[in-house]
Amino acid sequence: MNKKIENNLVPRLRFPEFTNIEGWERKELGEISEIVRGGSPRPIQDYLTTKKDGLNWLKIADVPSDSKYITKTKERVIQKALSSTREVKNGDLILSNSMSFGRPYILKITTCIHDGWIAIRKISSVTFEDYLYYYISSEVSQRYFLSQAAGAAVKNLNAEIIKLLPTYFSKNKKEQKKIADCLSSLDDLISAENERLNALKEHKKGLMQQLFPVEGEKVPKLRFPEFKDNGEWEEKELIKLADKKVRWSFTGGPFGSNLKATDYTPNGIRIIQLQNIGEGRFIDKYKIFTSQDKADELLGCNIYSGDIILSKMGEPVGRACIIPENLKRAVMASDGIRFVVDEKHYDKYFIFTLINSEKIRETIDKRATGSTRKRIGLDELKQIPLLIPSSKDEQTKIGELIFSLDTQILSSETRIDSLNLHKKGLMQGLFPNIN
Numbered sequence: 001m002n003k004k005i006e007n008n009l010v011p012r013l014r015f016p017e018f019t020n021i022e023g024w025e026r027k028e029l030g031e032i033s034e035i036v037r038g039g040s041p042r043p044i045q046d047y048l049t050t051k052k053d054g055l056n057w058l059k060i061a062d063v064p065s066d067s068k069y070i071t072k073t074k075e076r077v078i079q080k081a082l083s084s085t086r087e088v089k090n091g092d093l094i095l096s097n098s099m100s101f102g103r104p105y106i107l108k109i110t111t112c113i114h115d116g117w118i119a120i121r122k123i124s125s126v127t128f129e130d131y132l133y134y135y136i137s138s139e140v141s142q143r144y145f146l147s148q149a150a151g152a153a154v155k156n157l158n159a160e161i162i163k164l165l166p167t168y169f170s171k172n173k174k175e176q177k178k179i180a181d182c183l184s185s186l187d188d189l190i191s192a193e194n195e196r197l198n199a200l201k202e203h204k205k206g207l208m209q210q211l212f213p214v215e216g217e218k219v220p221k222l223r224f225p226e227f228k229d230n231g232e233w234e235e236k237e238l239i240k241l242a243d244k245k246v247r248w249s250f251t252g253g254p255f256g257s258n259l260k261a262t263d264y265t266p267n268g269i270r271i272i273q274l275q276n277i278g279e280g281r282f283i284d285k286y287k288i289f290t291s292q293d294k295a296d297e298l299l300g301c302n303i304y305s306g307d308i309i310l311s312k313m314g315e316p317v318g319r320a321c322i323i324p325e326n327l328k329r330a331v332m333a334s335d336g337i338r339f340v341v342d343e344k345h346y347d348k349y350f351i352f353t354l355i356n357s358e359k360i361r362e363t364i365d366k367r368a369t370g371s372t373r374k375r376i377g378l379d380e381l382k383q384i385p386l387l388i389p390s391s392k393d394e395q396t397k398i399g400e401l402i403f404s405l406d407t408q409i410l411s412s413e414t415r416i417d418s419l420n421l422h423k424k425g426l427m428q429g430l431f432p433n434i435n
Helices: 080-086 129-137 139-148 159-163 173-211 292-297 348-355 358-367 378-382 392-430
Strands: 024-028 034-037 054-058 077-079 093-096 104-107 111-113 117-121 166-170 234-237 250-252 269-272 288-290 302-304 308-311 320-322 329-332 336-339 385-388
Touching: 034 159, 093 129, 104 129, 117 159, 129 139, 129 166, 129 173, 139 392, 166 173, 173 392, 250 378, 269 292, 292 329, 302 336, 308 348, 320 348, 329 336, 348 385, 348 392
Parallel strands: 054 111, 269 329
Antiparallel strands: 024 166, 034 117, 054 077, 093 104, 093 117, 234 385, 250 336, 269 288, 302 329, 308 320, 308 336
8 A cells, every 4th residue: 555544444345446445434424414304294294295396295104114215105295394303315314313213314305214223325426325324224333322322112313313423434436336236246145145035025926826726625726737637636734734644743842940041061062943843944044952861861851853833822822843953953942833744644744745835824813822922732733723725646746846946036035135245245345343
C-alpha cells in the first residue's frame, strides 16, 4: 500500500483494483442521512381519503419478509397533511423497529410509513442506497442493533439508536458499488433457487392431491395405468403397519427422569431431540450425546438408521423424518416415537410420505391435546387411520415418484443453505470487522 491504513478500517477481502486505495471512512448513520420514524393517526378511519388527495400508508404486514425492494403497498390512503413528515420515496430505506428486527428494505415507490417503521432518507452523496442496504444487513450492524435495543423477548429500536449506527464505507464509491453488485448478484442466485424450490414444492403438493384419495373417497383421481383396476384403497391403523418381527417397532422415548442433562456426554451415542425432527427432513443440528452404557440401559428407546421418527409435540405435531444412514444408532428423547415399517408388505417411503401428508397431519392435529403447544400420545398415534393401496407395487411406484421430488427439494434446500453461508462469509470479509 502507498499509505498506511488503519487495520480496523480495512476489510479482510478487497477487490484487487482497490487494494492500494487509502482506507475507509466512519460516520454515524445520522450524519449521512435523515432518520425519521413513521406515525399512526388514530382513529385511522378519520384520516382516510382518496388517492388524488393523499398517499398510501405502508404497514409492516404489507411487506414480504424475503424481499429486498418494496414495490407496492395496499390501497390505504391518508391525507397529505398528515403524511408529509412520514413520506418516503424511491431510493429511501426503511427498517422495522420491532418485527423482522433491524431488517432493511429499499423503497421503489413513494408512500408514507406506519409507526412500526423507521426511514433512512435524504442519503448523502458519499454513499448510496444499495451499499447502505447491505451494510445495515451485515453482522456488524446487526450486532450493534442487538446491543443497543430495548426489550427481552421482542427487541425494539428507535430513531436515536439508528442515527448513532457506526457506518463504514470506502471513500471510493466505485468500491462501494462493486461490493453491492457482488452481493446483489448472489441475492439473485438465491432468489432464483428459492423460486425453483417453491415450484418443486407446489408440484409435489399438486401431485399428492391427485395421487392420494381426497376426503370421503377411497380411490385417487390419478392412478398409474397398471393399477387402475386394483379397486379401492384399504384403511389400516398406523400400528398395523409396524414390523412385528422387530422389537420396539412402535415405541416412544424415555420418561424425562430417565434421561437427564446429567446423562449427557461430550461424545458417544447421539440423542435425537424434537429440534432434529423436521417436516420430512432430518435436521442435523443441536447435537447432544450420552454414553453407551446409558444407551444400553435405554435399549427400548434406541432408534437406528432407516427408521422413521415422529414427534409427539411441537409445530406441527406428528411430523416425521427418516434417521439418516450415518446415524447407525441413537437414543430418542422423551417426545420422539420410533416407527419401523413392515417392509415385506408395505413400502416404507410411501407410508412415510402419507404420514407427512396434509390429510394425516389434520387427523393427528384433531386428536392432539393442548392449546398453546399441542401433544399426542403414543396410543392415539397408533390408532391413526391411513388409506393405502392393497398392492405394495402401487405403493412403491407412488413412493418412488415422491422420493425423486423430495430428493430434488432437498438438493435445492441444500444449495440455498450453501449460498446463504457463502453470502454470510462474503459479508464478513467485505466489511470491516469492527467490535
